[in-house]
Amino acid sequence: MLRLALPLVLSAVALAAPFTPSGGLGTNSTPPVYQPMSDFDFQSLSLGLYQEYIELDLFHHGLAMFSSDDFDAAGLNAQDRFLIEFMADQEVGHATLISNMLADTAAKQCNYTYPFESVRDFVDFCQKLTRFGESGVYGFLEHMNSRAAATLLLESITTEARQQMIFRQFEGLFPMPEWFIPAITQSMQWTLLAPYITSCPENNTHLEWQNFPALNITNNPNVTSLNPPAISSNTTYSISNPGRTLNLTWESPGMQVGPDGAYNTSTSAGEPKFVAWISQLNTTYTDLTIIGNNSGSTVQPGGEIFGNDTFSTINGTIFVLVTDANPYVTPFNLTMLNQHVVAGPAMYQSG
Ligand SMILES: *[C@@H]1O[C@H](CO)[C@@H](O)[C@H](O)[C@H]1NC(C)=O
Numbered sequence: 001m002l003r004l005a006l007p008l009v010l011s012a013v014a015l016a017a018p019f020t021p022s023g024g025l026g027t028n029s030t031p032p033v034y035q036p037m038s039d040f041d042f043q044s045l046s047l048g049l050y051q052e053y054i055e056l057d058l059f060h061h062g063l064a065m066f067s068s069d070d071f072d073a074a075g076l077n078a079q080d081r082f083l084i085e086f087m088a089d090q091e092v093g094h095a096t097l098i099s100n101m102l103a104d105t106a107a108k109q110c111n112y113t114y115p116f117e118s119v120r121d122f123v124d125f126c127q128k129l130t131r132f133g134e135s136g137v138y139g140f141l142e143h144m145n146s147r148a149a150a151t152l153l154l155e156s157i158t159t160e161a162r163q164q165m166i167f168r169q170f171e172g173l174f175p176m177p178e179w180f181i182p183a184i185t186q187s188m189q190w191t192l193l194a195p196y197i198t199s200c201p202e203n204n205t206h207l208e209w210q211n212f213p214a215l216n217i218t219n220n221p222n223v224t225s226l227n228p229p230a231i232s233s234n235t236t237y238s239i240s241n242p243g244r245t246l247n248l249t250w251e252s253p254g255m256q257v258g259p260d261g262a263y264n265t266s267t268s269a270g271e272p273k274f275v276a277w278i279s280q281l282n283t284t285y286t287d288l289t290i291i292g293n294n295s296g297s298t299v300q301p302g303g304e305i306f307g308n309d310t311f312s313t314i315n316g317t318i319f320v321l322v323t324d325a326n327p328y329v330t331p332f333n334l335t336m337l338n339q340h341v342v343a344g345p346a347m348y349q350s351g
C-alpha cells in the first residue's frame with residue numbers, strides 16, 4: 001500500500017518571498033533549461049518523439065486509408081473526421097516541441113506498418129497506441145533531470161490523454177473506466193511501439209531502451225463491434241470480469257524488431273511464473289499456468305482500488321506482462337520490474 005505522508009503542518013515558518021512558501025524546486029529566478037540534462041532525459045525525450053511521430057502518421061494514414069463512406073458506415077461523420085485531423089495537427093505541434101528541445105540530435109519521422117483493415121479497428125488501435133504513449137510518458141516524467149523539459153512534455157501529454165478518451169468514445173466505450181491512469185517504463189513503451197516502425201532515416205537516434213519479447217493475449221476481448229460511437233455509454237455489461245481466463249503466447253528473446261530490424265528483443269528474467277497486471281496505481285500478480293513452450297494462461301484478478309465499494313482495479317486499457325517474480329512495486333519504482341520481465345507488455349482490453 002502507498003503510504004502517503006500527511007502534509008507537514010509547520011507553524012510560523014519563514015516565507016521564501018512574499019506569498020511564497022519555502023521549498024519547491026525551480027521557483028526562483030534561475031532560468032529554466034528546456035533541454036535534456038542527462039542521457040536519461042535525452043533517451044526519454046527521444047522515445048517520446050518516436051511516439052509523437054507515429055501518432056502523426058497514424059491519424060493521417062487512417063484518414064487517407066478509408067473513404068468517407070467507410071467512416072460514415074462506422075458511425076463517424078465529417079465532424080468526427082475533422083477532429084481526427086485536428087489531433088494529427090496537435091501531433092505536429094508535439095513533435096515540433098520535442099524536436100526543439102533536442103535540436104540537432106532530434107530523431108526524424110520514420111515509416112510504419114499498421115495492423116488494421118477497418119475503421120473500427122483503426123480507432124481501436126489509436127485508442128491503444130495513445131494509451132501506451134500516455135502511460136509511457138507518465139512513467140518517466142517525474143524521473144527526469146530537467147524539470148523544465150518535463151513541464152513542457154506534461155503539457156503535450158495531457159492533450160494526448162484527451163485523444164485517448166475521444167478514441168474510446170469513438171468506439172462507444174465508457175470514456176474513462178478508471179480512477180488513475182497507469183504508468184509504464186520506457187522499455188515497456190518501446191516494446192509496444194517498435195514493432196510498428198519499419199524503417200527510419202539512416203542516422204536516426206538509436207534508443208537505449210530494452211525491447212522485451214512480444215506477448216500476445218490470444219483471447220483479448222474484441223470491442224470493435226460492440227457499440228456505436230457515443231459521448232458516453234452506460235456499459236450495462238463488463239467487457240471482462242474477474243475469473244476470466246487469459247490465454248497467452250510469447251516469443252523467445254533474440255528476435256529482430258523495430259526500424260530495419262535494428263533492435264533485438266532480450267530478457268534478463270528466469271523461468272516464467274507470474275503475470276503482472278499494471279492498472280491504475282497497482283501492479284497486481286496472478287499465477288501463470290504453463291500450457292506449452294512459450295504459452296500459458298492466467299485468470300483475471302478482482303480487487304478494488306481502495307478496498308470494497310470503491311472501484312475495480314482491473315479496468316480500461318491496461319498492461320499485462322509475463323514475469324519470473326512478483327516484486328512489490330509502486331508507480332515511482334516500477335523500473336524495478338524491468339529485470340523480471342519475460343515478455344510483454346501486451347495491452348489488455350479489460351473495460
Ligand atoms: C492499489 O494500490 C493502492 C495504492 O497503493 C492500494 O491502497 C490498494 O490497496 C491497491 N489495491 C489493490 C486491490 O491491490
Ligand SMILES: *[C@@H]1O[C@H](CO)[C@@H](O)[C@H](O)[C@H]1NC(C)=O
Pocket residue numbers: 174177235236237238239240241242312314315316351
Ligand atoms: C469497469 O468500469 C465500467 C464503467 O464504470 C463498469 O461498468 C464495469 O463494471 C467495470 N468492470 C469491472 C470488472 O468492475
Ligand SMILES: *[C@@H]1O[C@H](CO)[C@@H](O)[C@H](O)[C@H]1NC(C)=O
Pocket residue numbers: 109110111199200201
Ligand atoms: C520510407 O519508405 C519509402 C518507400 O519504401 C522509402 O523511399 C523511404 O526512404 C522510407 N523512409 C524512411 C525514413 O525510411
Ligand SMILES: *[C@@H]1O[C@H](CO)[C@@H](O)[C@H](O)[C@H]1NC(C)=O
Pocket residue numbers: 104105106107108203204205
Ligand atoms: C543525420 O544526418 C543529417 C545530415 O548529415 C543531419 O542533418 C541530421 O541532423 C542527422 N540526424 C541525427 C539524428 O543525427
Ligand SMILES: *[C@@H]1O[C@H](CO)[C@@H](O)[C@H](O)[C@H]1NC(C)=O
Pocket residue numbers: 216217218219
Ligand atoms: C495474437 O493471437 C491472435 C489469436 O490467435 C492472432 O489472431 C494474432 O495474429 C496474434 N497477434 C500477433 C501479433 O501475433
Ligand SMILES: *[C@@H]1O[C@H](CO)[C@@H](O)[C@H](O)[C@H]1NC(C)=O
Pocket residue numbers: 118121222223224225
Ligand atoms: C474484431 O472483430 C471484427 C468483427 O466484428 C473484425 O473485423 C476484427 O478483425 C476483429 N479485430 C481483431 C483485432 O481481431
Ligand SMILES: *[C@@H]1O[C@H](CO)[C@@H](O)[C@H](O)[C@H]1NC(C)=O
Pocket residue numbers: 234235236
Ligand atoms: C446503467 O446501468 C446500470 C446497470 O445495468 C443500471 O442499474 C442503471 O439504471 C443504468 N443507468 C442508466 C442511466 O441507464
Ligand SMILES: *[C@@H]1O[C@H](CO)[C@@H](O)[C@H](O)[C@H]1NC(C)=O
Pocket residue numbers: 245246247289291296297
Ligand atoms: C486457454 O487456457 C485454458 C486454461 O489453462 C486451457 O484449458 C485452454 O486450452 C487454453 N486455450 C487455448 C486456445 O490455448
Ligand SMILES: *[C@@H]1O[C@H](CO)[C@@H](O)[C@H](O)[C@H]1NC(C)=O
Pocket residue numbers: 262263264
Ligand atoms: C542483434 O543481434 C545480431 C545477431 O543476432 C547482432 O549482429 C546485432 O548486432 C544485434 N543488434 C543489437 C542492436 O544489439
Ligand SMILES: *[C@@H]1O[C@H](CO)[C@@H](O)[C@H](O)[C@H]1NC(C)=O
Pocket residue numbers: 291292293
Ligand atoms: C518444447 O520445445 C522443446 C525443445 O524445442 C521440444 O522438445 C518440446 O517438444 C516442446 N514442447 C511442447 C509442448 O511443444
Ligand SMILES: *[C@@H]1O[C@H](CO)[C@@H](O)[C@H](O)[C@H]1NC(C)=O
Pocket residue numbers: 307308
Ligand atoms: C470486503 O468484503 C469482503 C466480503 O464482504 C470481506 O470479507 C472483506 O473483509 C472486505 N474487505 C475490506 C478491506 O473491507
Ligand SMILES: *[C@@H]1O[C@H](CO)[C@@H](O)[C@H](O)[C@H]1NC(C)=O
Pocket residue numbers: 001002003327328329330333336
Ligand atoms: C517499491 O516501493 C515500495 C514503496 O512504495 C516498496 O515497498 C517496495 O519494496 C519497492 N519495490 C522494490 C522492488 O524496490
